[in-house]
Amino acid sequence: MPRSAARTWSAARTLDDLGELTAQWLEGGLATLAGGAYRGGPDEETAPLVPALAALNRAGCVTIQSQPGLDGPAFDGCRWQQRAAVMCLTDTAGLQRLTRTAHGAGLLLAVHRADRRGPVRDILVTTWGGDEHTSFGGRLRKSHVRLEYRGCHRDAVRAAEDAHQVTLVDPQWGRNSLLWPRLTRQLDSLTP
Template sequence: MSRSTARIWSTARTLSDLGDLTAQWLEGDLATLAGGAYRGGPDEETGPLVPVLAAMNRAGHVTFQSQPGCDGPAFDGRRWRQRAAVMCLTDAEGLQRLTRTARDAGLLLAVHRTCSRGPVRDILATTWGGHEHTSFGGRVPKGYIRLEYRGCHREAVRAAVDAHQVTLVDPVWGRDTVLWPALTEALAPAP
């Protein structure tokens, strides 16, 4: 990570600061995420999701992991299926908003804190050739969050460690038309 980018990340003091910087990375204005991870921007499949993910981050939910829904052949010809999914760190108000969004849209929900697991452990989100490949919604340990945000101010790291870990997953394989519009609507300013 360049010194200038490291300096920018070191200025973050709050979850909102981390979200704003993550949005800048998603949009190509920062070269790396905190700690030097993910140089060069998000994966190609994330491109169409950047507007909603950036909006989530600017609304105080720090996105940690996401994927679009899809169903088709993988590079090796086997069937690749994904459920649309997003995992973020958020505060108590954000937790309430995302819980309402999940309930209203019929989405699967997992919530944890670094100090305690919620009732939902993992949600299968990707299969490859009919075999389980990726899950979302597992509790992220304190040490991993500290590693992800190394180089950030200790107040920002503490905010990330203390945040609610919220995961929303579309229950329908391959569908990419429910989760993202539901989040966009939930993030829209009240009239």
């Protein structure tokens, strides 16, 4: 990890700090995520989601995983399907906002804490040739959170360990017109 990025991440103390730095990485202002992961910015498929994801990070929800809805051929010609999905860390107020958004929009929801699993274990979000490929929403144990945020100040790591782990998934394959607009509207309502 470049020294300047390492210094920036080590200065983070709160979940809000982690969210701001994640937003900066999404927008190209930081070379890497915490721990040196994902050099060079987000995947190409994430580019249209950057404004919504950056705003979500600045609204108290630190994104860990996200993907757009897709439905089409994979590199091998097999059908590739994705559900629009996002997983983030947030405080209790953020959990309440995201839960209301999920219930109001009919989104699939998984919620965990690092020290206890919620009722929904994983949500399938990607299939490849009709076979299950990727799931979001599994519980991250404290050891995983510490690894994800290695190099950050212990206060920021502790905040991430103590956060609610919230995953929202569009139930329809290939669609991008539900999850992202709902999150954007929710974020707009928070702006004074």
